[in-house]
Amino acid sequence: MSERIVPSGDVELWSDDFGDPADPALLLVMGGNLSALGWPDEFARRLADGGLHVIRYDHRDTGRSTTRDFAEHPYGFGELAADAVAVLDGWGVDRAHVVGLSMGATITQVVALDHHDRLSSLTMLLGGGLDIDFDANIERVMRGEPTLDGLPGPQQPFLDALALMNQPAEGRAAEVAKRVSKWRILSGTGVPFDDAEYARWEERAIDHAGGALAEPYAHYSLTLPPPARAAELRDVTVPTLVIQAEHDPIAPAPHGKHLAGLIPSATVVEIPGMGHALPSSVHGPLAEVILAHTRSAV
Secondary structure (H helix, E strand, O other), X not given: OOEEEEEEOOEEEEEEEEOOOOOOEEEEEOOOOOXXXXXXXXXXXXXXXXXXXXXXXXXXXXXXXXOOOOOOOOOOHHHHHHHHHHHHHHOOOOOEEEEEEOHHHHHHHHHHHHOHHHEEEEEEEOOOOOOOOHHHHHHHHHOOOOOOOOOOOOOHHHHHHHHHHOOOOOOHHHHHHHHHHHHHHHHOOOOOOOHHHHHHHHHHHXXXXXXXXOOOXXXXXXXXXXXXXXXXXXXXOOOEEEXXXXXXXXXXXXXXXXXXXXXXXXEEEEEOOOOOOOOHHHHHHHHHHHHHHHHHHO
């Protein structure tokens, strides 16, 4: 395991790796306002033990990557997709299997459109299609209105987690406890959730970010890609897997099926009991389907 600082335009991105660099590369793209450590070490090692060279990185404005005032240095999903490609460049990788989670699923769709030659395969989970306006859907759900796209909007557990995140926490212990409670809500009751495990991971994430207790928030200011770009996904030919979490409160079924329907090569696999989180109880089945997909794409 080693670390690298990778340049992407005028920012620097922190990254690290697991496994043998001689193995096929797999890039993990985390969700919004989360650093690379949103992918637990234990999960990354499972993928590496399965024969992959696993690379993860801090998004700009998270972890140890460049952090600036968003209003003064705005960016969009085009820049975030370019960041992912810059990480591949920084590790000397021409093509990689790419896995995107939540906001990372949106980023990887843009990568598939604008940098398709860098992909060996694509896996997306806990996210939706480029034609879904999640920001508008959240507002409509809060007003008790149905979504305009006909798909289910974010569920009550997500709204509960959002309310919790807006509550103040005094001191490190209270901040860690709040974060653990947030993930417990998002994970749901379909799979075991270990509070101590998540507390350990959040302690590491805080240390990784230099001890800053406040969670990053810059990505809340992002504007989603134009919905019209979803039509371009029909030209994506890279082997694509969409993973639907059975109890995802943010992109519940059939969001996964809808996303897969935008890409001709895509297939859908559901992880029973999984919510919008990565407790160790889902690491085994999740790694298994990702490894199977990457092997079939070779």
